[in-house]
Amino acid sequence: MTAILIFFFGHWLSSVFFQTFYLHRYGAHRQFELSRGWERTFHLLTYLTQGASYLHPRGYAILHRMHHAYSDTERDPHSPVFEPNIFKMMWETKHRYDDFAYHRVEPEARFAAATPEWPFLDKLSQSWPMRIVWLAFYTGFYVVFAPSPWFYLLLPAHYLMGPIHGAIVNYAGHRFGYRNYASADVSRNTLPFDFVTLGELFQNNHHEFAMSPNFAARRFEVDPSYLVIRLFAALGIVKNLSPQRARYPHVPHTPSVRAEVAAMPALLPDAVEVLAEQAPS
Numbered sequence: 001m002t003a004i005l006i007f008f009f010g011h012w013l014s015s016v017f018f019q020t021f022y023l024h025r026y027g028a029h030r031q032f033e034l035s036r037g038w039e040r041t042f043h044l045l046t047y048l049t050q051g052a053s054y055l056h057p058r059g060y061a062i063l064h065r066m067h068h069a070y071s072d073t074e075r076d077p078h079s080p081v082f083e084p085n086i087f088k089m090m091w092e093t094k095h096r097y098d099d100f101a102y103h104r105v106e107p108e109a110r111f112a113a114a115t116p117e118w119p120f121l122d123k124l125s126q127s128w129p130m131r132i133v134w135l136a137f138y139t140g141f142y143v144v145f146a147p148s149p150w151f152y153l154l155l156p157a158h159y160l161m162g163p164i165h166g167a168i169v170n171y172a173g174h175r176f177g178y179r180n181y182a183s184a185d186v187s188r189n190t191l192p193f194d195f196v197t198l199g200e201l202f203q204n205n206h207h208e209f210a211m212s213p214n215f216a217a218r219r220f221e222v223d224p225s226y227l228v229i230r231l232f233a234a235l236g237i238v239k240n241l242s243p244q245r246a247r248y249p250h251v252p253h254t255p256s257v258r259a260e261v262a263a264m265p266a267l268l269p270d271a272v273e274v275l276a277e278q279a280p281s
């Protein structure tokens, strides 16, 4: 029983941590910088913790940037406003995600810039033989340690861990909870201490200040992943954390100085707008 509980909660928490830390805050938003070595380390850890249901970082980043750009409108890739059935929402999200992950559809350039990619690992992760190895591992663990066959009912959660976390955040975070900011979308903060998805359920705060590394915005709110990010920053693993309450759009960190300079004229009006909004009145 103890082994199963440790396995279940360990898989849940490690998988959702790397989703929020690596895929979301780093890959999609670039709220901080990582050296090449740390980027690869966290990319690998994301794969090892999400296993069979690993979310391809490129597909995740593109879909997520579109979600911010079109939040709760018809062009949002996943909104409970337009698809109130959570299972249908998950299924449709999967199709859109596959299109971008496998380069079947090319998105607008602004959604695809500087997404983390590791071609060998990303390809291996999407192969069925590797998925079957992961499914056999989860199942085998339950066969050995489950005190009764009733526990097998938990197995589908292991098989679909990554998409389950995504669905909880995208559904509950845009339906249930309170609002701190009157945003144009219907995003909400579901829990003041988000121990379920480690900070992801502060959707209303996050849509208001999408570049803030801390998803908590008020004194009583706790974002557990931000505490870990602070620790990583103190250890020098994470560098150049973007400031709290930084808004989106932003000047993205691009891999080369030349690309960054070339992108500047297009980004300048946005940058001026952001600075104007943040100026003390």
Ligand SMILES: [Zn+2]
Pocket (backbone or CB within 6 Å): 067, 071, 170, 173, 174, 187, 203, 207
């Ligand atoms: Zn959202």
Ligand SMILES: [Zn+2]
Pocket (backbone or CB within 6 Å): 024, 028, 029, 064, 068, 206, 210
């Ligand atoms: Zn986001």
